[in-house]
Amino acid sequence: MLVEMKGITKEFGPVVAVNNVDFKIESGQIIGLLGENGAGKSTLMNVLAGTFLPTKGEVFIDGKKKVINNAQIAKECGIRFIHQELNLCNDLSVLENMFLAQEITNKGITNTKEMNRLCTEVFERMNVNIHPNENVGNLQAADKQLLEIAKSLLFKSELIIMDEPTTALSTNEIENLFNIMRQLQSENVSFIFISHKMPELFAVCDNYYIMRDGTYVANGKFKDIKESEITKLMIGRSLADDSFANKIDYSCDEVVLSVKDLNSELFHNISFDLHKGEILAITGLQGSGKEAIADALFGAEKYTGEIRIGNELIKSNSKIIKYMKKGIALVPRMRKERGILNDLSIYDNLSIGFINTKFKKLLISSKEENARFDRQKKAMRIKVGNPNNPITSLSGGNQQKVILGRWLETDAKVMLFDNPTQGIDVGAKFEIYHLILELAKRGKSIIVFSAEYPEISKVCDNCIVLYKGEIAANIKRDKLNEVDVMKYSTGLTGEEKTND
Amino acid sequence: MIKNIKEINIKTLAKKVVQDYSYWLSFVLLVIIAASMNPFFFTWNNITNIFVQSAMIGIIAMGMSMVISAGQIDISVGSQVALLGGFGIQVLNATNSPWIMLIFCVLGGAIIGTVNGLLVSKGHMPAMVATLAMQTTCRSIINFYGQGGPFTVKRELYDSFRQIAVGGIEIGSIKIPFMMIIFIVVSIIFAIIMKRTKLGKHIYAVGSNETSARLAGINVDFVKTIVFTITGMCCGLTAVLYASRLTAVASANAAFGYEMEAIAAVAIGGTAMTGGKGKITGTFLGVLMFKIISNILTSADVSSFLNGAISGTIIVVAVLLQNFQNKKK
Numbered sequence: 001m002l003v004e005m006k007g008i009t010k011e012f013g014p015v016v017a018v019n020n021v022d023f024k025i026e027s028g029q030i031i032g033l034l035g036e037n038g039a040g041k042s043t044l045m046n047v048l049a050g051t052f053l054p055t056k057g058e059v060f061i062d063g064k065k066k067v068i069n070n071a072q073i074a075k076e077c078g079i080r081f082i083h084q085e086l087n088l089c090n091d092l093s094v095l096e097n098m099f100l101a102q103e104i105t106n107k108g109i110t111n112t113k114e115m116n117r118l119c120t121e122v123f124e125r126m127n128v129n130i131h132p133n134e135n136v137g138n139l140q141a142a143d144k145q146l147l148e149i150a151k152s153l154l155f156k157s158e159l160i161i162m163d164e165p166t167t168a169l170s171t172n173e174i175e176n177l178f179n180i181m182r183q184l185q186s187e188n189v190s191f192i193f194i195s196h197k198m199p200e201l202f203a204v205c206d207n208y209y210i211m212r213d214g215t216y217v218a219n220g221k222f223k224d225i226k227e228s229e230i231t232k233l234m235i236g237r238s239l240a241d242d243s244f245a246n247k248i249d250y251s252c253d254e255v256v257l258s259v260k261d262l263n264s265e266l267f268h269n270i271s272f273d274l275h276k277g278e279i280l281a282i283t284g285l286q287g288s289g290k291e292a293i294a295d296a297l298f299g300a301e302k303y304t305g306e307i308r309i310g311n312e313l314i315k316s317n318s319k320i321i322k323y324m325k326k327g328i329a330l331v332p333r334m335r336k337e338r339g340i341l342n343d344l345s346i347y348d349n350l351s352i353g354f355i356n357t358k359f360k361k362l363l364i365s366s367k368e369e370n371a372r373f374d375r376q377k378k379a380m381r382i383k384v385g386n387p388n389n390p391i392t393s394l395s396g397g398n399q400q401k402v403i404l405g406r407w408l409e410t411d412a413k414v415m416l417f418d419n420p421t422q423g424i425d426v427g428a429k430f431e432i433y434h435l436i437l438e439l440a441k442r443g444k445s446i447i448v449f450s451a452e453y454p455e456i457s458k459v460c461d462n463c464i465v466l467y468k469g470e471i472a473a474n475i476k477r478d479k480l481n482e483v484d485v486m487k488y489s490t491g492l493t494g495e496e497k498t499n500d
Numbered sequence: 501m502i503k504n505i506k507e508i509n510i511k512t513l514a515k516k517v518v519q520d521y522s523y524w525l526s527f528v529l530l531v532i533i534a535a536s537m538n539p540f541f542f543t544w545n546n547i548t549n550i551f552v553q554s555a556m557i558g559i560i561a562m563g564m565s566m567v568i569s570a571g572q573i574d575i576s577v578g579s580q581v582a583l584l585g586g587f588g589i590q591v592l593n594a595t596n597s598p599w600i601m602l603i604f605c606v607l608g609g610a611i612i613g614t615v616n617g618l619l620v621s622k623g624h625m626p627a628m629v630a631t632l633a634m635q636t637t638c639r640s641i642i643n644f645y646g647q648g649g650p651f652t653v654k655r656e657l658y659d660s661f662r663q664i665a666v667g668g669i670e671i672g673s674i675k676i677p678f679m680m681i682i683f684i685v686v687s688i689i690f691a692i693i694m695k696r697t698k699l700g701k702h703i704y705a706v707g708s709n710e711t712s713a714r715l716a717g718i719n720v721d722f723v724k725t726i727v728f729t730i731t732g733m734c735c736g737l738t739a740v741l742y743a744s745r746l747t748a749v750a751s752a753n754a755a756f757g758y759e760m761e762a763i764a765a766v767a768i769g770g771t772a773m774t775g776g777k778g779k780i781t782g783t784f785l786g787v788l789m790f791k792i793i794s795n796i797l798t799s800a801d802v803s804s805f806l807n808g809a810i811s812g813t814i815i816v817v818a819v820l821l822q823n824f825q826n827k828k829k
Contacts, residue, residue: 300715321717332715341716343708343776348701355698356717363696406716 001027001062001078001158001190003048008057010043017043019214020056027158030181030191032205032222034234036453040214041194045161049081050074080152081161084286086144090137095119097136098151122150126180142173146180153184160184161192166200167287178204196285198227198490212236231486235453244458247437249477250277251461255310256445257328257414259297262305266292267469270305274414279436279446281456284466285489291333293466294418294449298330299323309413324357329407333419333449335396339403346387346394346402347373353406376405380435397428404435415439418449433458453482467491522825523770523782527789534792538799544674550791551680552665556581556738556745556755558683558787561762561769562690563731565783568766569694570727571707571775572620572627576612577735578758579638584608585739585749586642589651598661598740605736612638613732617725631728635759639752646751653747665745679741686737691780703727707775757808764811765790767818790814 005023009016018040025031035041046052048059050068059066061077068074074081088097095112098119104111119132128146136144145165152160166174181191181204195201201208202222210217210233218233254276262270267289274280284290295301299320307314309326332338341349351369373387380401384394391399400420407415417436421429436459440446450456456463463480465473465488472488518525535541560577567574584605592601612634619630653661668677694700705713706723714720738758743749769786771778794810802810 298715319719320714321719324717330715332712337709338711338715341705341708341712341776343772344701344704348704352701352705352716352718355701359698363692364698364701365696 001188002060003079003159003190004060004063005044005048006058006060008044008047008054008059010040010047010052011055017214018047018054021211021214021216023048023209023216025159025190025192027188027190028185029207030185030193030205031207031209032201033192033194033209033211034196034201034230035211035217036234039211039234041211042163043214044211045081045163045192045194048074049079049161051081075155075157078156078158079161080155080157080159082145082148082152082163082165084163084165084167086148088136088144088147090135092136093132094130094134094136094139094147095132097147098132098154102155118154119150122154125153126150127183128180140173141168142170142177145169145177149180149184153189158188159190159192161194163194164196164286165193166195166197174200196490198230198492202227210234227490227492228483228487231483231490235482235486244433244437247459247477248441249461250279250440250443252276252443257297258306258308260306260308262293262296262303262307264292264296264301264303266301267296267466270471272464272471272474274445274447276413276445277440277443279440279448279459279461281448281450281460281463282466283450283453283456283463283485283489284472285451287468288466288489289469290449290451290466291418292469294330294333294416294447297323297414297416297447298328300330321356324353324410324412327411327413328416329353329410329412329414330416330418331400331403331407331420333422335400335403335422340391340399342390342392344391346384346389346391349391350376350387350402350405351409354409357410372409373405376402376408379408380405381431395428396424397431400424400428400432401435404432408439412444414445414447416447416449420448420450421452421455429455453485456480456485457482465489522821523768523785523789526768527785530789530792534796537796548668548675548677548680550788550795551683552677553795554787554791555679555683556741557758557761557765557790558784559686559734559738559741560731560758561765561783561787562686562780563727563734564759564762565690565766565769565771565778565780566694566703566727567627567731568763568771568773569707569775569778570703570723571710572724572727573763574613574616574627574631574728574731575759575763576616576631576634576638577731577762578755579635579642580609580612580732580735581739581742581755581758582749582751583612583638583642583739584736585743585754586646586651586751588736588739589653589743589749592657592661592743593654596657598664598744601743602737602740605739606733607736609732609734609736609739610729611732613729613735614725616732617728620728621721621724642749642751642754646749648752650748650750653743658747661744662747663744665741679745682737682741686734687780687784691784694780699723699726704776704778707772707777709776757811760808760811760815761790764814764818767815767822770822772822773819 003025008018008021010018021044023044033041043052047054050071050073053069059068066077068077089100095115099115104114116132123130126146130143130147149160165177169177193205205222207219208222208230209219210230212234217236252275255273256276257274260271270293282290282293292301296303297307299318299322302317304316312326314323314326347369350373354372355364377384382398382401384398391402421432436446436448448456448459457480461477463475464471465475465485467489475484540546564574588601588605591604592598616631616634619625620627664678668675694703702718702723705716705718706720710720742755765786766783767773768789769782771782794807797810
């Protein structure tokens with residue numbers, strides 16, 4: 001099957017996510033689709049899988065024009081998109097999941113025998129050992145991944161799109177997955193493989209296809225290119241604006257937060273010191289464990305190891321309120337789900353931190369709440385009409401400022417920012433960066449957890465790069481550059497490798 | 501500032517009033533209907549009557565408001581009242597002291613409520629399931645000890661004990677019933693807790709978004725437990741009033757259907773069934789509205805056997821209206 005996309009453009013309101021892109025994949029090809037976060041990879045694939053209808057452009061299958069306007073049509077064309085978050089029902093059996101909503105029936109009664117036969121046939125073809133009656137919830141992450149592939153084969157898919165399928169898999173499981181992919185490749189099944197991990201891409205893909213800022217950048221064969229060249233092509237943007245170039249480093253010698261041998265399932269042997277006034281960035285790709293570390297430092301995720309504020313050890317796995325009272329604050333990722341209290345007023349959202357840590361009286365006075373609010377409104381330049389309105393009436397940037405204000409009222413010494421500009425427009429992003437710098441100037445110690453290089457390069461004094469839950473590098477600001485960060489976070493340790 | 505106020509469009513103001521104070525509007529509307537049907541509606545006697553009749557459901561509804569604001573539900577309240585009332589009367593008969601009875605009932609309610617709360621918070625059970633189990637358990641225990649029959653206050657205490665429910669403070673020619681005073685005082689206490697204390701803020705926060713609440717440093721499990729504990733205490737207080745009003749607690753059907761009436765009152769009071777939003781004033785008016793509606797229906801000769809249907813209908817209509825309003829936003 002030959003799939004061609006011609007002149008695809010996809011706009012979301014004023015945002016152009018994909019701009020006039022041509023893409024082609026032949027049968028039996030494995031293409032590695034590369035690009036930074038927000039480069040338009042997922043959008044393009046969603047167009048192919050029928051999730052989005054393109055604003056402009058056409059899709060051709062075997063030379064014939066096809067309008068793929070929903071996922072069902074894509075499936076009928078033999079195209080399957082396996083998302084990063086797998087769409088499986090954990091409480092149902094493997095068999096039930098395989099045929100979910102497409103059960104084979106005989107006069108309304110499901111024909112288990114036939115389904116069993118087909119299922120076993122596919123498993124045999126893939127050479128995997130999964131029992132059809134097993135509960136999906138009991139399967140390993142790798143088996144679930146294979147199950148999704150089996151499901152696509154079951155319905156005669158000829159093109160399988162996989163979005164970062166290896167994040168939850170171990171090295172052996174990845175190798176096994178690749179073997180199955182290669183075997184299916186020889187049976188003329190083609191794959192589009194979205195990943196950030198260079199070694200894997202070089203191992204399994206024939207061709208690369210690189211996108212940047214919604215446009216096509218380059219394609220070719222992996223065997224003709226070096227990893228560092230790919231990285232350069234992916235980044236390629238003009239240098240970040242200068243207003244942060246002369247950032248002053250406010251770090252003092254005094255160690256405020258000291259982390260020693262922090263371990264959990266998701267990260268290993270994390271140790272570092274954070275100084276007064278320092279801005280530390282912790283970066284890494286999906287699955288690098290940076291989110292888990294952010295939560296662990298705030299007591300929201302289990303860990304072993306030592307976290308000290310000044311010289312005081314915080315007993316591991318205490319309640320979050322303990323960490324708060326010792327002076328740690330977390331501006332969480334996914335503001336809508338984990339940050340704001342959506343039914344509550346702007347006032348209440350701001351004052352809840354203070355009330356939890358410092359408030360000792362019986363009754364809350366609205367006068368004091370007002371004073372607190374006005375102080376933060378001025379400091380943060382929050383644009384707000386009536387603070388009694390629900391917080392959801394504010395824009396994303398202003399909501400984030402309210403959350404920030406919540407923590408400033410607790411007089412936190414260490415502020416953790418986990419993906420602080422998620423879903424915030426560019427202007428507000430810069431405001432948040434300036435606020436972060438201002439806080440450092442006032443002597444706060446700050447850790448920014450982010451996967452976006454432009455973000456960390458603006459604010460950080462030091463940068464820790466994670467790979468698979470471990471510290472791969474600790475880079476000072478004057479040595480910081482995007483190519484190195486990308487290298488370390490994709491698992492390269494310095495020496496270059498080519499695929500020969 | 502003044503300029504700003506002027507600029508607020510009358511239309512948006514009206515919209516805001518309708519959205520945020522719809523329970524006031526419906527209350528006024530209902531009073532007008534009731535007054536037009538009953539010429540004696542605005543007499544002191546009738547008004548105090550409505551309060552007295554509302555008091556027991558009202559006190560439970562205050563606890564229920566808290567539970568629902570935290571995103572939970574408690575359907576064991578009626579059975580709790582029956583259990584605590586029945587045993588409370590035995591305590592009263594043994595000690596001759598209504599105060600000891602009160603302490604027994606409130607403490608007992610706190611214990612039952614805490615068990616509910618721990619099942620929900622630490623046992624990760626849906627509140628509906630945990631309190632349904634508690635409902636049947638309480639009812640069956642009191643049935644077992646009463647052998648299906650009533651617990652009655654002994655003759656000597658009859659007159660004095662009954663004073664709690666029928667007595668009042670007389671100022672000149674008017675009498676303010678104790679029940680009315682207790683109901684209003686409890687409501688004020690709850691209004692203050694919910695609006696102006698740390699606990700109140702925490703309850704709304706947990707009902708609004710558990711993850712965010714936890715990451716703001718709130719002890720979510722504690723909040724989820726304490727709302728049930730407090731509701732249990734409300735049931736204890738109500739049990740004493742119930743025993744006093746009827747001087748007997750019939751184990752099989754005492755306080756039957758109270759959970760539905762309390763939930764209905766909370767629902768018409770504008771509290772969101774999903775938690776996070778609601779006001780105690782709303783619940784207070786909701787309780788009165790519920791009583792006024794059933795009084796209108798009673799005067800229209802609707803059988804009291806239909807009480808359950810009425811509370812069911814009120815819950816459905818109120819929640820549908822809430823959802824409709826939210827969708828429009």
